[in-house]
Ligand SMILES: Nc1nc(=O)c2c([nH]1)NC[C@@H]1CN(c3ccc(C(=O)N[C@@H](CCC(=O)O)C(=O)O)cc3)CN21
Ligand SMILES: CC(C)C(=O)C(=O)O
């Protein structure tokens with residue numbers, strides 16, 4: 458592989474115009490993106506967006522909008538399947554949702570989250586679970602939570618040909634042990650986060666999610682690693698940003714994390730449309746002649 462090797466920690470200032478056609482967002486390619494395209498983007502100093510997706514139709518809209526990476530997150534637990542947390546999500550559920558997202562897309566790299574209890578036991582368990590997402594759903598990569606504690610799992614998956622996105626900082630599958638609290642505050646916790654980041658990079662992860670960590674620390678991790686960092690509640694300096702799609706589009710009911718930016722109010726739009734339909738039916742104004750067959 459001929460690769461322009463940026464010095465570890467160094468970031469290209471800006472992408473040059475000749476790189477524009479290769480850009481992850483706004484680039485010309487219509488083929489399916491791969492982890493190698495993600496690696497190349499860090500070398501160009503390019504930032505990129507990632508959204509979650511749980512179904513084929515929503516995923517097809519994001520694909521047409523040019524979102525280069527979609528995560529079939531286990532946040533489907535609370536954002537799609539009606540559970541309170543991500544903890545109850547099963548591998549069968551993830552496989553079904555991930556295959557729908559793959560079918561709905563043609564360009565985006567699809568990353569499938571390994572749910573709680575499907576990789577912690579051993580590297581072999583992780584390989585068996587990841588293999589299902591790759592073979593049955595057709596994802597291009599998997600994601601799992603944990604830094605140092607998951608490095609053996611990451612190593613075996615990568616050795617076996619499955620690209621891995623790691624996830625450190627707040628790891629929601631551990632909610633019963635850690636709650637939903639900011640991670641990496643204080644010198645000792647910051648050192649642990651840096652060790653976790655290096656551990657997943659050394660194990661062969663192609664990218665790492667940093668969730669709910671102080672912006673300054675996320676910036677330091679981003680400068681230190683040669684793999685891209687994907688921030689969620691981790692400030693502006695990470696290589697990529699991810700949001701849960703139902704949060705970002707204002708569909709999630711109830712409280713959303715404070716790092717979320719709402720780009721639309723789908724809850725209002727859908728609710729209003731449902732009420733208009735109901736009123737038309739009750740009032741006898743739907744269907745009209747043009748909505749009827751004879
Ligand atoms: N709808 C949704 N959005 C998410 O971003 C998300 C999920 N669900 N489920 C899986 C995880 C859990 N996540 C969460 C959940 C709660 C907070 C939260 O309550 N954060 C507090 C700050 C806590 C602190 O300051 O220590 C907040 O007010 O934002 C953050 C991330 C992120 N992920
Ligand atoms: C929030 C992202 C990183 C995630 O793991 C999920 O959506 O499940």
Ligand SMILES: [Mg+2]
Pocket residue numbers: 530531532543570
């Ligand atoms: Mg997740």
